[in-house]
Amino acid sequence: MSVLEIRGLHKAYGGIQALDDADFVIESPGLYGLIGPNGAGKTTLFDVVAGTVQADSGSVRFGGQDITGWPSHRRALGGISRSFQECRVLPEESCLDNVLFAAQPKGLAACMWQAFTRNNAHRRRVTDEAMRLLGLVRLQGHAHTPAAQLSFGQKRLLELVSVFMSSPRLLLLDEPASGVNPALLEVLSDFICTMYAEEARAFLIVEHNMEFIMALASDIIVMHQGKVLERGSPQAVQASPRVLEAYLG
Amino acid sequence: MRRIAIVPRALGVLALIGLLTAPVWAAGHPYVLHMLVLSCIVSIAAVGLNLMLGYGGLVSLGHMGFAGLGAYVAAVLMVDARWGFWSALGTAAIASAIAGALIGLICFRFRGHFFMIVTLAFGLLLHAVMNNWDDVTRGAAGLPGVPRPAAWRWGDTVISFGQLPNFYYLALAITLAVFALQYVVVRSDLGRVLGSIRQDERLARARGVNVIVFKTVVFALGSALAGVSGVLQVSFLRVAAPASFNMLESINTVLVVIVGGAGFLVGPAVGALLYVTLPEALRLANEWRLVIFGGLLVIMMLFAPQGIAGLAYTLWQRITGDRSAR
Numbered sequence: 415m416s417v418l419e420i421r422g423l424h425k426a427y428g429g430i431q432a433l434d435d436a437d438f439v440i441e442s443p444g445l446y447g448l449i450g451p452n453g454a455g456k457t458t459l460f461d462v463v464a465g466t467v468q469a470d471s472g473s474v475r476f477g478g479q480d481i482t483g484w485p486s487h488r489r490a491l492g493g494i495s496r497s498f499q500e501c502r503v504l505p506e507e508s509c510l511d512n513v514l515f516a517a518q519p520k521g522l523a524a525c526m527w528q529a530f531t532r533n534n535a536h537r538r539r540v541t542d543e544a545m546r547l548l549g550l551v552r553l554q555g556h557a558h559t560p561a562a563q564l565s566f567g568q569k570r571l572l573e574l575v576s577v578f579m580s581s582p583r584l585l586l587l588d589e590p591a592s593g594v595n596p597a598l599l600e601v602l603s604d605f606i607c608t609m610y611a612e613e614a615r616a617f618l619i620v621e622h623n624m625e626f627i628m629a630l631a632s633d634i635i636v637m638h639q640g641k642v643l644e645r646g647s648p649q650a651v652q653a654s655p656r657v658l659e660a661y662l663g
Numbered sequence: 664m665r666r667i668a669i670v671p672r673a674l675g676v677l678a679l680i681g682l683l684t685a686p687v688w689a690a691g692h693p694y695v696l697h698m699l700v701l702s703c704i705v706s707i708a709a710v711g712l713n714l715m716l717g718y719g720g721l722v723s724l725g726h727m728g729f730a731g732l733g734a735y736v737a738a739v740l741m742v743d744a745r746w747g748f749w750s751a752l753g754t755a756a757i758a759s760a761i762a763g764a765l766i767g768l769i770c771f772r773f774r775g776h777f778f779m780i781v782t783l784a785f786g787l788l789l790h791a792v793m794n795n796w797d798d799v800t801r802g803a804a805g806l807p808g809v810p811r812p813a814a815w816r817w818g819d820t821v822i823s824f825g826q827l828p829n830f831y832y833l834a835l836a837i838t839l840a841v842f843a844l845q846y847v848v849v850r851s852d853l854g855r856v857l858g859s860i861r862q863d864e865r866l867a868r869a870r871g872v873n874v875i876v877f878k879t880v881v882f883a884l885g886s887a888l889a890g891v892s893g894v895l896q897v898s899f900l901r902v903a904a905p906a907s908f909n910m911l912e913s914i915n916t917v918l919v920v921i922v923g924g925a926g927f928l929v930g931p932a933v934g935a936l937l938y939v940t941l942p943e944a945l946r947l948a949n950e951w952r953l954v955i956f957g958g959l960l961v962i963m964m965l966f967a968p969q970g971i972a973g974l975a976y977t978l979w980q981r982i983t984g985d986r987s988a989r
Contacts, residue, residue: 466865466868466869485868485873486868486869487868487869487870487871487872487873487874488871488873490868490869490870490871491871495869496869498865498866502863502865502866502869503863503866504858504859504862504866505862505863506858506862507858507862511855515855515859515870516870518852518855518856519852520856520870520871520872520873522873522876522877522880524852525851525852525853525856525877528851528852529847529848529851529852529853529854530847532847532851576870580870580871
């Protein structure tokens with residue numbers, strides 16, 4: 415049973431064909447890179463997989479289940495966790511609360527039950543894990559700082575930590591390295607590797623920083639004009655004349 | 664620093680003692696109790712709006728329309744059907760909650776300013792029904808003869824709510840219960856989900872929040888509290904009048920919440936006390952209330968956009984040097 419199966423996705427915005435028969439399968443957990451020139455349809459593909467945008471046609475299967483019509487919150491609860499290109503955190507909440515929010519139950523009944531029973535057992539249980547992950551990205555000292563006061567790079571790291579807290583099976587990371595300085599980039603890269611070593615999940619990472627993604631991912635999917643152009647190991651993809659043409663042509 | 668942390672709690676306890684002993688220290692001044700009852704009534708509606716606006720990020724300009732709905736449901740049940748106060752109160756709260764959920768579901772199709780305009784329209788619509796459905800609501804003249812709650816009896820002791828101090832304690836008890844409810848909701852997983860919707864709806868959705876469901880629930884809860892406030896008001900004034908629930912009152916409630924401090928637990932209490940007492944203290948006519956509040960709002964927006972509670976909180980952070988999140 416494959417983790418993610420994308421079949422014949424089409425999506426047009428007016429006259430622009432953002433996705434034009436995009437088609438690929440992620441068979442097993444691993445670190446997958448999704449690259450392509452600007453306008454190749456990477457972010458649209460993410461939005462379709464995460465459920466924020468409905469494709470015009472085609473299907474998305476996750477863990478063998480057809481999730482094409484599912485709204486995004488249902489996909490999130492089902493095990494698809496995403497980060498945003500523009501980086502999104504809850505600005506007023508502290509770092510710890512941001513991370514704990516990602517881990518807390520989201521169902522209405524569960525939330526109301528918690529409100530009236532004041533049962534914080536779950537919160538206490540996950541706090542240790544949250545602090546451990548914050549420590550891995552060196553934010554433990556900022557645990558009680560409102561997220562709005564962090565630098566952009568730190569917000570990226572915080573968002574990344576939050577993404578792991580819902581125990582996802584598939585992580586969609588949209589340009590995690592953009593806007594992050596080299597020192598933090600190393601922390602970020604180490605963090606992803608550590609998390610992958612701890613538990614094999616499927617990571618799909620959109621990235622423009624080639625050095626970063628080629629070192630991190632073992633399988634690269636290249637998109638161009640809404641389709642999958644090439645797929646293979648970082649070496650094979652970098653040597654492909656078609657890829658070079660798409661980027662330079 | 665640890666020793667100083669007791670100050671806010673001490674202030675809260677002092678305020679509570681002041682409120683509980685009001686009939687003693689204000690003995691012979693029924694006017695004071697009268698204003699405190701009105702403050703309680705305003706603050707209950709404001710708590711409802713604070714949950715929607717301050718925590719859920721939903722700015723409703725039709726809030727008092729739901730208060731009026733609850734008020735008229737209870738008034739008609741008590742006057743025409745001879746229901747008791749408590750069953751009428753419960754029914755009115757449920758009716759307001761259902762109306763809030765249904766109307767909310769329509770309003771959530773719109774965002775930002777458009778949402779506000781649609782809530783305004785529904786507020787006007789509810790007011791128009793109260794004002795014009797003569798057969799049921801008696802129209803603009805109002806529905807007189809709304810009773811106070813039935814007296815409580817234990818043996819020879821009779822507590823009649825016709826007497827102002829007793830009604831004051833009743834209003835205070837309901838108000839405290841409403842603030843306790845606000846605390847319970849806000850400091851819970853439910854409150855955290857609402858906060859996430861206000862801060863970043865897209866993020867909330869990506870983390871698994873069914874945004875529409877939670878918005879509907881908070882709209883229903885806020886409307887129910889508005890309904891409770893309306894019932895208490897008509898029972899206190901003994902008349903249900905459409906003018907108490909018009910657009911102006913809805914906007915006033917928004918001002919009360921914002922000036923008091925939206926998103927702060929004590930915000931509605933601060934705003935309501937100020938709203939009721941300030942014009943009285945300055946001995947100005949009722950018409951000046953809006954002018955004062957409008958002016959205050961401009962000053963607040965410039966210098967303290969988080970309201971009085973927010974201002975106090977910022978000052979408190981300065982004093983204690985505490986930089987952590989609320």
